[in-house]
Amino acid sequence: MGAIFKFFASLRLTVVLLALSMVLIFFGTLDQVEYGIWHTQKLYFESFLVVWSYPEQWLYYDKLFWFHLPMPGGYLLGGLLFVNLLAAHFTRFKLTFRKSGIFLVHFGLVLLLVSELLTDLVSQESQMPVDEGGRSNYSQAVRENELVFIDRSDPEHDTVHSIPASLLKPGKRINVPDTPLSIRTVRYFPNSNVGRAQAPVADNLADSGAAVKMNIVATPTEVTYAESEINTATAYVEVSGPDGILGTWLVSNVIDERFPPQTVTLDEQSWEMALRFTRHYYPFEIELIDFKHDKYPGTEIPFNFSSEVMVHHEDEFKDQKALIYMNHPLRYEGLTFYQASFANQDKTSIFQVVRNPGWILPYISVLLMGLGMCVQFGMHFFKFLGKRSH
Amino acid sequence: MIRSSIFAIAVLLGLTGCEKAEPVTYTIPKEERSVAMPGPAAEQNVPAAGDSQMRVLPGMEEAAQAAPELSYQVPDAWEEFPPQSVRKANFRVSDENGSAEIAVTVFPGDVGGQLANINRWRGQIGLDPIDAKSMPQVTRPYSISNHSGILIDLQGAEQSILGGLLSFHGSTWFFKMQGATGTVASQAEAMEAFLSSVQIEDDHH
Numbered sequence: 001m002g003a004i005f006k007f008f009a010s011l012r013l014t015v016v017l018l019a020l021s022m023v024l025i026f027f028g029t030l031d032q033v034e035y036g037i038w039h040t041q042k043l044y045f046e047s048f049l050v051v052w053s054y055p056e057q058w059l060y061y062d063k064l065f066w067f068h069l070p071m072p073g074g075y076l077l078g079g080l081l082f083v084n085l086l087a088a089h090f091t092r093f094k095l096t097f098r099k100s101g102i103f104l105v106h107f108g109l110v111l112l113l114v115s116e117l118l119t120d121l122v123s124q125e126s127q128m129p130v131d132e133g134g135r136s137n138y139s140q141a142v143r144e145n146e147l148v149f150i151d152r153s154d155p156e157h158d159t160v161h162s163i164p165a166s167l168l169k170p171g172k173r174i175n176v177p178d179t180p181l182s183i184r185t186v187r188y189f190p191n192s193n194v195g196r197a198q199a200p201v202a203d204n205l206a207d208s209g210a211a212v213k214m215n216i217v218a219t220p221t222e223v224t225y226a227e228s229e230i231n232t233a234t235a236y237v238e239v240s241g242p243d244g245i246l247g248t249w250l251v252s253n254v255i256d257e258r259f260p261p262q263t264v265t266l267d268e269q270s271w272e273m274a275l276r277f278t279r280h281y282y283p284f285e286i287e288l289i290d291f292k293h294d295k296y297p298g299t300e301i302p303f304n305f306s307s308e309v310m311v312h313h314e315d316e317f318k319d320q321k322a323l324i325y326m327n328h329p330l331r332y333e334g335l336t337f338y339q340a341s342f343a344n345q346d347k348t349s350i351f352q353v354v355r356n357p358g359w360i361l362p363y364i365s366v367l368l369m370g371l372g373m374c375v376q377f378g379m380h381f382f383k384f385l386g387k388r389s390h
Numbered sequence: 391m392i393r394s395s396i397f398a399i400a401v402l403l404g405l406t407g408c409e410k411a412e413p414v415t416y417t418i419p420k421e422e423r424s425v426a427m428p429g430p431a432a433e434q435n436v437p438a439a440g441d442s443q444m445r446v447l448p449g450m451e452e453a454a455q456a457a458p459e460l461s462y463q464v465p466d467a468w469e470e471f472p473p474q475s476v477r478k479a480n481f482r483v484s485d486e487n488g489s490a491e492i493a494v495t496v497f498p499g500d501v502g503g504q505l506a507n508i509n510r511w512r513g514q515i516g517l518d519p520i521d522a523k524s525m526p527q528v529t530r531p532y533s534i535s536n537h538s539g540i541l542i543d544l545q546g547a548e549q550s551i552l553g554g555l556l557s558f559h560g561s562t563w564f565f566k567m568q569g570a571t572g573t574v575a576s577q578a579e580a581m582e583a584f585l586s587s588v589q590i591e592d593d594h595h
Contacts, residue, residue: 137419157417164411178415196498215499281418 009087017081020072027052027071038143039225045074046120075117082113101376108368115361123356126280127340130288131348135312137285139353140277145233145253147183149176149264149271165275168235180266184238186248189220191231194252205236208247209262209273210255218250235275241266251275280353284313284333291349293342305339307349324351457496457561458591460535465580468492483569483577490569490577492584501562504529504555508542511553514568515546532582534565535590541582550574554585563590 007013028044034055035043044050054067072080085106095103128139145165152158161176168174168185175182186205197217210216218234234252238245249262253276261272287310294304306325311332313319322330330337336359340352460478464470471480479494501507508528509519520528532541532554539556552574554565565588567574567581 152421155420157419158421159415159417161413161415163413166411167413174413177413213502215501281416 005087005091008083009091010084011088013080013084014088017077017084021077021081024050024071024074024077027069030055034225036225036227038227047073048076049073078113078117082110085110085113098379101372101374101379104372104375105369106372108365108370108372111361111365111368115358115365118358118361119356122358123354124280125355126278126353128286128337128351128353129343129348130286130307130309130351131344132288132291135285135287137283138279138281139351140279142230142277144278145275146278147235147237147251147273147275149179149181149273150261151179151269151271153269161271162278164278165233165235168237179271180242181246181264181271182240184240186236186238188233188235189218190233191223192218192220192234192252194218194232194234194254206248206250209249210259211250216250216255218252233275237273239264239273249273253277280355282333282335283315284311284318286311286337286351288349291342291346293346305342305349307339307351309337460494460588460590462584462589463587465577465584467577467580468584483573483580485573485576487572487576488570490567490573492565492567492581494588495564495566496558496561497564498561500557504540507555507562507564508544511542511551511566511568512544515544515549515551517544517546532585534563534585535588535592539563541585543578545571545575547571552578552581558590559592 024044027050028040031043031052032040050071050073052069052071054061054064056065058064089106093099093103093106124141126139126141128136130136147163147165147168149161150158151161159178161179163174163176163183165188168188170185170187173182173184194216197215204211204215204217206212218236223231230253232252232254234250236248236250238248240246246264246266249264251262251274255262256274256276262274263270264273288307289310290308292304292306292308293302294306295301296303304325306323308323309321309330311318311320311322311330318333320332322332324330324337324339326339329339334355334357336354336356338352338354339349341350342348343350457478462479464481465483467485468481468483471482473479477493477495479492481492483490483492502510505520505522505525508525512519528544529540529542532539534554534556535558537556537558539554542551542553542555544551544553548571549568550571552567554563556563556565565581565585567577
């Protein structure tokens with residue numbers, strides 16, 4: 001047991017872990033060209049193990065295609081560094097006034113590691129497009145999908161029963177929460193081509209809804225990781241009531257609100273059924289008053305993007321007007337709204353909406369580390385000055 | 391000391407495992423839908439083609455672009471707009487009664503058949519669906535581009551539709567004038583003249 005603890009506390013482990021971190025960052029940066037930032041981050045830094053493969057575009061791929069390099073992922077390295085730091089601290093470190101600066105630096109570092117993990121685990125990023133003069137009370141995560149059953153029978157509100165698309169595993173039966181319905185995924189395509197078949201399809205997996213009426217079929221295609229592209233998630237879903245199967249529907253995030261809704265009916269009740277980008281609803285609406293896309297005079301080069309917004313909260317006292325532009329996001333109710341993009345000939349502004357409960361931690365940790373360094377170097381400096389004056 | 395390290399690892403591993411997705415139910419303020427939710431009786435009204443409200447599926451546009459070209463004579467009062475998306479031709483006409491839009495679209499297959507499409511159009515101007523027996527009351531045979539098609543006359547209270555439907559070598563062509571009932575009535579002759587002038591490029595003969 002002592003040996004294990006000694007191993008975890010060793011400085012050698014620190015050096016090895018830091019070296020491996022550099023290797024991970026190096027190969028992660030290489031793969032970013034292929035997979036984009038979002039996927040690379042998941043693959044390399046939010047994982048325990050990652051395998052780097054020799055890229056197809058590189059020279060001599062035909063000879064080196066077999067080359068795969070497994071390496072520890074960000075969670076493993078970060079976790080071990082965290083343990084290493086704590087263990088080293090407990091074995092070697094004795095808190096004295098002279099070492100208080102080092103203690104602060106280490107404490108800041110621990111806080112930074114924890115905050116990074118927290119950000120990975122609990123932060124949410126989504127997008128909110130708003131038209132000029134329009135309002136929105138939800139944002140959508142364009143990399144995640146949800147299968148929803150919406151009950152619009154109540155005149156006061158709509159009830160959404162949502163199943164994350166990550167649970168749509170073929171063959172698996174899932175109860176739709178708070179309804180008598182259950183679903184079984186027949187097929188799920190993370191990305192697909194959805195279109196109308198030239199001729200009626202004999203073996204169409206769907207027997208209800210738009211797929212039958214409009215002769216729509218889906219064929220799977222490779223998942224894209226490009227920043228500017230989205231995946232057309234599609235599923236064939238069999239819906240059952242208490243007395244048996246009601247039918248199989250084709251749902252897809254391109255069969256969206258511009259289509260008449262697909263409905264599932266059981267006795268007197270009906271639900272709209274759709275696969276869509278995962279939505280996050282808020283108790284307020286963002287109204288886009290004006291979007292400005294300023295350019296340098298006489299050129300098409302953008303100079304500034306800004307959105308003048310009014311936040312209408314359910315509680316009127318919380319209404320707020322704001323101007324969102326580069327490096328000046330709106331922080332509101334634990335969310336941060338950044339100016340991310342625009343569309344529709346400058347008539348639609350797209351905000352990146354980030355919920356990160358731990359956003360303050362990195363600031364505190366950097367402050368602690370800075371303070372620790374000042375204390376440590378300050379003490380040395382004054383000691384040095386004292387020696388000189390003698 | 392060791393205990394605290396093991397605890398730290400356990401916490402780390404535990405935290406990474408808590409990102410588990412679960413089905414949930416929540417309520418939202420009433421949403422306004424741009425496309426009306428069809429009741430059971432209106433199930434037949436689901437757009438099959440040529441509905442300007444409908445988002446164009448990938449593949450539909452390609453099919454429209456791959457369709458043969460057509461030529462026609464534009465009636466005097468009509469204003470022509472460039473073709474867009476799945477529309478092969480686009481016109482608008484206005485008079486003292488109001489205005490009407492004329493669109494030419496083409497889709498592969500029979501798009502649900504004549505009756506389904508007639509009922510879909512009926513639904514768009516607030517008319518109840520009809521059955522196959524009643525079809526002769528609103529249609530008559532009409533030759534378009536030397537092929538046998540049908541002329542469809544649907545008169546609603548405010549909006550009407552006058553249109554041509556043509557099966558043409560595995561595709562279905564829709565010629566649809568929709569607008570104020572008075573305008574559509576006054577443009578009936580012009581619409582028929584337009585349909586008679588249509589020539590679709592035909593490499594099957």
